[in-house]
Amino acid sequence: MNFEGSKEVKSGVDKVWKFMTAPENMVQCMPDVQSYNIVDSKTVQAKLKVGIGFIKEIFDSEITFAEIEAGKKLLITVNSKAKANSATIKIEVSVDGDDTKSTLKWNVDAIMAGRLASIGQRYIQKVSDKIVEQSFVCMTQKLLA
């Protein structure tokens, strides 16, 4: 499953990059965070409550951050497990712009596996797309705050 999106933000590239590379900022914008634990500057463990409408499972997730290109491109890898469900998600985030405004672009490559992926096939792409979008909206709001 692949999808992408972008968002404008009225913050400079440096500020955005700094925000993105701090795991505690990022994890707070992930969907319905139940709890999290920052392992190190590149790794976070989190319990995320994700699903379709009221059909939700708590996913035990390990999220790692790797710089692909300093100041520009970040790879976020999410390995998630819930009861009878798994997901392996790679999100490539790039930031482009100047000192006052920037554009965030994301490209998601996800393998959704297990029960929800099978039964929820008809909704899972749109729901995933929305969840990622919401996470980035949260980021831009936090950046402006």
Add this chain to the structure above:
Amino acid sequence: MEVLQTHKGEVKAANKYIGKNIKIREDVKLVQGKGHYIDDLELPGTLHMAYATSTYGHARIKKIDTSKCFTIPGVLYVVTGEELKSRLSPFMEIATPPSGNLRDYPLAVDKVRYYGEPVAAIVATDPYIAEDAAELVDVEYELLPVVLDGEKSLEQDAPLVHENIGSNVVWKGVWDLGDTESAFDRADLIVEDVVRTHRYASVPLETNGMVASYDEGSNIITVHSVNQMPMFSLPLICAALGIPPSGFRMIVPPNVGGAFGGKIINYTHITLVSYLTRILKKPVKYVETRTENITFGTHNNERIYHVSLAARKDGKVLGVRMKAIDNCGAYPRYEPAGAVIWAQVVPGIYDVRDIYVEFIQVLSNKGPTGPVRGYSRVQHNFMWERMMNALAKKLNMDPTEVRFKNLIQPEKMPYVGPSNTIYDGGNYPASFKRLLDTLEYKKWRDLQAKSRPDGRLIGIGVAAVIDSGANNFSQIKIINKDFPASGNSDVGMVIVDQFGDIVARTGTTDQGQSHATTFSQIVAEVFDTDPEEIKFQEGFDSISNIWAAHSGAYASRSAVIAGTALYYAARNLKQKVLKIAQSIMDEPISDLDIKNKEVFSKVSGKKIPLAKVASVAWSDVGLLPDGIDPGLMSYAIYKPDFKFNMPDERNRINNTLTYSYSIHATVVEVDPETFQIKILKHVVISDPGTIINPLVVEGQEMGATLHGISAALSENLVYDDDGILLSSNFWDYNVIGAKQMPDLELLQDVTRSTSSVLGVRGIGEGGGGPIGSIINAVEDAVTPLNIKLISSNISSYDLFSLNRKNEVI
């Protein structure tokens, strides 16, 4: 006890009860809920097993943490592949190395190879707890690329499903029959095409289930299971467990809720519950959920054919060459048997003798395959029927005309085919003509032509299948000459008990085929006694019942093989009854006969009840004449002579005994906007051979036809690109219901089988006949849209997409 070996000769055409519409005795009991199915069995103290299954299609197992399972009270044991690897032997493989070295255990070892593969098994005090705990198994996976398509799995850099065998190939073989080179030289034209068959399942109403218990005193494991070939499966289970067959008792309950081939490879579950009961010393039960049944219960093989067909311009087919790539999923299990079973129907119903087949069976990251109604032949028959249409199209001939040019003629019967199959009678051209007349072929063609200008999409399709029955296991020798299975055999036993009741048994099992009714009719015929009076013992028990190693209900073999054995057992017992009666009645044996449970003299009219004879035979044995053993019990084992019993160097063998055929004709209409497909008419003609009970035969033929329609238009196991099964329950795997079914017209053209003793043919499978006629009809209907079909499954969504693609181009 009298034991009869192979018999030759035929039953005289005496038909008082054979062939009659005797009321099916099983049905009333079942609709009243009085049957005994596996899930009805509750042994005291039974524990329940549930699986944790793979969420991915292909991944390395880095770590399995099962500790959380034990946080739930009632969880007693958790087992993973790691434990089984050291405690069990891998299952026996039919193929020789390298693929014979492939390692298959009841649970995934080192890797998961398909979505839904069992990774761990939990045993708990009730099934709810077991399933709760199964969700707590924590598996750390490392994702591996998946290979889902048969052709892709042969590519150089394809991911390997089993690394240790070095490729994804299970087995390869070549059938070089006749002289295709000369046939292609003589041809006016060559037609080339690709034909694909899709993946669907058996989906019996009752899923797979088993209960194992262990008796420490006798050191015997007893398994109650729905397995449909128990004595073939038993050695596989015993070898994995490392115990002798004497330490293993196999029971099949009196009622099994359908199988259609899908209850053979369940030996993996049987092995696991047996392993667990031995450890836990309590009965362990497992019954598949519907999702599990759809995910790994047994899928039908997908096959891709690349075919070249050589023909004359008058439509006569001279020869055919093909490469077939068969996708058997992640574990071969009963495969590669299917890689040779198609060869029962090498030329279809056509008189074509120069045939070259290169057959390759490969692995993929999909669920395991195995026998599914029409096993391995349905694909091959479909290929023929698609090629006949392709040839007709190329020649601009009517597809029925092309078929008439090629049908095997009745005077050639019994017909020895290019691979030494012996087609045992039938008049194909006459049946085909009757089918077309009943369909009103001409009328529909006219309507089709007339209505096309108005945008109506009407199509007509025909297709035939050979429903070969009573298989010859020697065909497995083509794959592995050392594999210890050949021929076929089954047993029958008839007893006249102390009260003079006639009781029959066979070794075969029943999954709804009405064996009690049918077999009673055979015995009734011999004893000239109302079939309602014949008792038939249902169920299977390897310790207390009779059986042969091939016993079981599969490959349309029960009526042909077990029925014959029972016929011989009854005939022999009748002779013994008369011998004893002779001395009681003091009349010559030639004057005596049996009718309605009495022995009577045709001369004096004197009669005595069977009970009188039975009392002397069983208890009052001092009165028995010299040389006659006590008891009225006759046991016969029957092993058919296939004539070409073993494969020769060109893989030629008569690999089944009877060859019932059916031809289907379908008229469909496709909605030009929604692309929905509606069947306007469906007619079937078949030759089941001598019919024992017409109601039973009609039920089988109707069921097979409806299964085929459902397979062609609906049932489809769809995996996404990551190998996740998307059609894993009845929301998305749709078995067509009664409301969607069209009215069927079933015709029969009965001829006796020239190969079976009773003249009957195996008709339990039906071979997916409608698949070909429906695909041909739909393609015919959408001719104005220039849509070409390749697969054995077509949906309105497919038609929409294919049409959209045309529009874009």
Add this chain to the structure above:
Amino acid sequence: MRPRPFDFYQPTSIKEASEILHSHEDAKPLAGGQSLIPMMKLRIFSPSEIMSLAKIKEMKPYISETGQILKIGAMATHDMIHRSDVLRNAVPVLSEAAGEIADQQIRNRGTIGGNIAHGDPSTNLSAALLALDAEIEVQGIEGTRIIPIDEFFLDLFTTALDHGEIITEFRVKASPHTKQKFMKVAKSDTAFPMAFVALNVGLSEGFVENARIALGVAGPTPLRALEAEKFLLKKRLDSEVITKAAQIATKDLEPPSDVHASEEYRKQLLSTLIKRGLSSFVG
């Protein structure tokens, strides 16, 4: 049916029921179980508390007629609705939609209240009730309120029901003089549907007086084709108008994709169903 463990409540009054729901955040009401039970069985949804509505005395199933208003108790089964002569005459689209729900056994169990409260865009009755401009009576700890169906469906499996609220009744206006139709495409009775529509069009001397077009499996919620409805007003239903309306109705839709149908195919089905439904009103 082997769901995860749950506590079970069986209140006998609405008051008791809303109190239970109010004080138990995870409690889920169980009506006929048509959707809830399979989800629990498949373990994709596992409420830790189930509250049955079966024993609530005010919630006995009923269908009644008060002047022009038809009242349907939330616990009325699909079978009752399908077989009701009153409904068949007054609101045929509802009767037809109920008759096309799954199979007889499910119609015997499934209820109109459960069907709507589920917030699922693929339930027949949500489209039929949208087409009929139904009013939904709900009761909660704060009392009773009426939610117009247009304001009821918020998002996928998300409705305007507050936690603690229970649907008690549906009210629809008898409209025996409008043209109504329910049309559905599915592989089998129990398969996930490909598309369906519910149409309710008032005609006066051949001109459209009012129109409500509801679409199933067309997006995250049951949807109305508002623009198409507007377009149809005061127009005569000729083939050009009908084709245009079907086009307008589906052009901006984003229906889900699955093994049965892609987004594009669902759009085509919806558009065809609208076209055929509208055509049947003037044929």
